[in-house]
Amino acid sequence: MFWWRRVWGPLFAVAALVLLDSSKALAFAEPGVPVPPGELITDTGEGQLTDADKDLVVKVRLAGLWEIPAGEMAQQKSKNPKIQEIGKNIAAQHVALDKLDRAAAKKLGIKLPNQPNKDQQGWLGEMREAEGEEFDQIYIDRLRAAHGKIFPAIATIRASTRNDTVRKLAQQANQFVATHMTLLESSDIVDFAALPTAPAPSAATSASAAAPAGGTALNSVAENQTLGTNKNVILGVLGAAVAAGAFLTWRTMSSRRRPRRYRY
Template sequence: MKSALFLSAAVAAALSLAACSKATTDNARADAAAAVNTAQDAAAGPVGQMSAQTIGSHDTPSFVANAAMSDMYEVEAGKMAQARGKAADVKAFGKMMADGHTATTAEMKPLAAAAGQTPPAALDERRQGLLDNLKAASDADFDRVYVDQQVAAHQEALTLLTGYAANGDNAGLKGFAAKTAPAVQMHLDKANGMKTAMK
């Protein structure tokens, strides 16, 4: 009887240790994945900024492609923020992004067509990676990840729009860029304000 009791206690202890070890391993994997995603997001910002400053600032096909993908990313990320955001201002910002960037997509389409351009139907790898990282964010980290991405995305979009408004070669799209830039600046200011409040 004593040996059976001892054996049961030993088995229970071993199972408990195994479960604890698995939980520790799972937590370590989740932490490592989150660190990789944060590094990817941090690298995506400067890459986009460089692209916006160079070719996107004057090349019409590049401007149309990047402006369209920026809108697609913002709409999808905004929907996620409405569904998963914890803070009321994050949810409200997500709605503003989804609505605002749906409207700019509709406004740009005929201008792009008049310029002989067809906006892409899907995101590039960099922006899809941002969405994937946002989806993978833990509930506790979601608001911070979203806001960090929003600051970088709006800095890039503002650079793209102001650059094309100044240097673009299509009058209709230049007007669109000039008209849209102040709204993007307002979005950037709001995202920076949320980021500061989170610190």
């Protein structure tokens, strides 16, 4: 009748282990590399909205307008299975990013374009006219160069915007763009020599980077405290679950050993 009491303890222990393992999976994309907890960013549309903020929302939309058809062409025109898969993944991910971008634009009252710009239309034209390996090279190089340009722009807005909806979109876009650059580079045909080089740091930038070691130290302390707090919370939950399981198991076993009293 009370058979289910016998499994309370093991169930609590298993649940605790699953919780700990899931927390690790959510916290890290790969060993030692944390995933930004985007769910901690509010999305209310509150905060000053600058022209630079609006420009980013428009650029994210424009990126999808040409990279989605470019990815579809990669699946149809390329003879290389790796390029086909890269095109498929990037196109699908831009569909998801475009949905996020349009939702943000609607919330903020930003008007979005419905066609690629002149440069993007030219790149799509190049791809339509190319075949075989020539197509592959154009597809990979055009997309890698475009992602390299928007990547620092996203970082600037993520670091400076006062608007929480733009901040969230910038963080999401940053993760998409980093993923796309990695996918494109996995083709092994990116012409890195053709990419623009970063400008040399100015004297003021070099001096400020070298001088305030305390700022770096404070950032490290804050990061370690955050990671330490998260770890302590997880371990606390795990410990409580294991203790509860052990207690319930002990109660169940004790009740089974206790002699029954009969009344006459």
